[in-house]
Structures are given as structure tokens and as C-alpha cells.
């Protein structure tokens with residue numbers, strides 16, 4: 004059965020490969036707004052994910068066969084870990100419909116583009132995209148239809164991405180509730196290294212540092228964790244496969260941002276050692292300003 008619509012949908016058939024947190028949130032939004040797509044197929048290589056998506060009734064069809072599932076799609080969305088993009092793209096592109104759009108939600112862009120481009124044919128337009136929204140949870144039960152509401156979706160076209168397909172993917176993400184922005188590929192990876200990848204690296208590391216403390220101190224960390232440490236543990240609870248893939252696929256930008264951060268942390272250490280009050284207060288004030296502007300931009 005297809006979704007009931009009252010106006011021409013952006014896409015007739017959408018196939019989502021990887022209906023986890025991001026993919027299932029997309030499917031839920033389409034279910035709520037059938038002007039996005041008339042018919043949806045969800046594909047996953049984990050039987051338990053297929054089982055849950057069927058139970059949740061968030062797609063018209065659920066399958067474990069990517070090749071069969073892309074044949075009728077006008078738009079195929081890869082919502083899988085960035086390290087799995089190449090293998091899946093290689094498998095599906097030869098079976099996609101002429102004129103169809105291939106897009107993704109991956110957190111790194113240069114590596115995903117490099118992985119997919121060799122398999123593209125002239126009749127498939129690839130529109131790389133990255134919704135800047137998520138949580139520390141993963142899997143189909145973690146998704147929700149308002150996940151992308153008022154968040155940014157960054158689109159990084161390549162030199163061969165058609166203008167018309169970029170426009171369609173922009174409309175698609177706007178229908179998801181997001182604001183869209185076109186960004187240069189390398190610039191995207193640099194920005195995400197500082198606003199997303201480095202904070203996760205710090206969160207994973209601080210939890211490991213706390214865990215490697217002496218036994219009695221470690222148990223106290225857990226007993227008395229105030230909100231500072233607790234906030235780090237939220238993002239440190241994120242999926243290991245997804246984050247291993249992100250770190251290995253945006254190496255240069257992450258290492259550059261980590262080096263800059265290390266220099267700044269050293270400067271702060273020096274200020275504490277020499278009791279440089281001005282430097283310490285100036286640094287803290289900058290943090291407060293950033294928090295205020297996030298709240299003003301409705302991103303906090």
C-alpha cells in the first residue's frame with residue numbers, strides 16, 4: 004500500500020539503506036508527511052534491524068536485499084556508517100534506475116565522496132549530504148520524526164553533481180524540517196572536525212582517563228559525577244563503529260584540530276601554573292559567549 008498524498012511528492016519511491024537512528028528518523032518523517040515520498044523501502048544487513056523496522060511499521064517494505072530494493076527508487080539514501088559506504092555503493096549503483104539520485108547522511112564528506120565516485124555512472128547523480136542532528140543512541144528504535152527540526156543539513160556537491168538533483172535534496176531536507184546549506188567538501192570536514200569530531204574524541208578520552216584512575220578514585224568519579232563529567236558521558240555513550248569510522252575517515256582535519264586544541268590547553272595550563280588570572284577569565288568568558296550565541300541561534 005502506498006502513502007495517501009494530496010500533492011506531487013518530491014520523490015515517488017525512496018529507499019533508505021541503514022534504517023538506524025538517522026534512517027529511521029527519515030522514514031518516520033516521510034510517514035508523517037507523504038508529500039516527501041509515496042513509497043518507502045528500508046534495507047538493512049542485520050536481521051534484527053529488519054525485524055524491528057517491520058514491527059515499527061515505518062516503511063512500506065523492509066528487505067535485506069540492497070540490489071533488489073534500489074531498482075525502482077528515484078532516490079536512494081545511504082544512512083550507514085561511513086566505512087560501509089564504498090561496499091554498498093559498488094553493489095547498488097549498477098542496479099539503480101536511470102536518472103535516480105544517490106545521496107548519503109555520512110558524517111565525513113571527502114572520504115565518502117572518494118569512496119563512491121569510482122562506481123558512479125553518468126545517469127546517476129550523487130548528492131553528498133550531512134544532517135547536523137543526532138543523539139548518542141543508535142538503531143531503529145532510537146529515531147524520531149522531529150530529529151532534524153531546525154537543525155542544519157550540510158550539502159557538499161561534487162563537480163559532477165547536477166544542479167537539479169541538489170535542488171531536490173535541498174527540498175527533501177527542508178521537508179525533514181532542516182535548514183540547508185551548500186558547503187565546500189574540505190571546508191565541511193574541517194568544520195565538523197571542530198564542532199563534532201573533536202568533542203567526541205575528548206569525551207571518549209576523558210571517560211577513559213577517569214576509568215584508568217586508581218580503584219578508589221574511579222568509584223568516587225561515578226558516585227559524585229557532577230554535571231560537568233556527566234555531560235561528557237552522554238556523548239561518550241555513542242556508537243563505537245560509527246565513531247571509529249569517523250575518526251579514520253577524517254584523519255587530517257581531526258589531527259589538525261586536536262593539535263590546535265592541545266596548544267590551547269597547554270596555554271591554559273601555563274596560565275593556571277603562573278596564576279595568570281586575566282588569561283583564565285578571558286578564556287572562560289569566550290566559552291560563555293559561544294554558549295549564548297548557540298542559544299540565540301536556537302541550536303542549544
Ligand SMILES: NC(=O)c1ccc[n+]([C@@H]2O[C@H](COP(=O)([O-])OP(=O)(O)OC[C@H]3O[C@@H](n4cnc5c(N)ncnc54)[C@H](O)[C@@H]3O)[C@@H](O)[C@H]2O)c1
Nearest residue numbers: 021023024025047048082083084085109110137138141142
Ligand atoms: N548518530 C548521529 O548522531 C549522526 C548524525 C548525523 C549523521 N550521522 C551519520 O549517519 C550514518 C548513520 O548513522 P546512525 O547514527 O543512524 O547509525 P545507526 O547505527 O543507528 O544505523 C546504521 C544502520 O546501518 C546498518 N548497516 C551497517 N552496515 C550496513 C550495510 N553494509 N548494509 C546495510 N545496512 C548496514 C546497521 O545495521 C544500522 O541499522 C552514519 O554515516 C553517521 O556517520 C550520524
Ligand SMILES: O=C(O)C(=O)C[C@]1(C(=O)O)C=C[C@@H](O)C=C1
Nearest residue numbers: 110134135136137138139199238
Ligand atoms: O547530538 C549528538 O549527540 C551528536 O552526537 C550529533 C552529532 C554531533 O556531533 O553534533 C554527531 C555526529 C554527526 O555527524 C552530527 C551530529
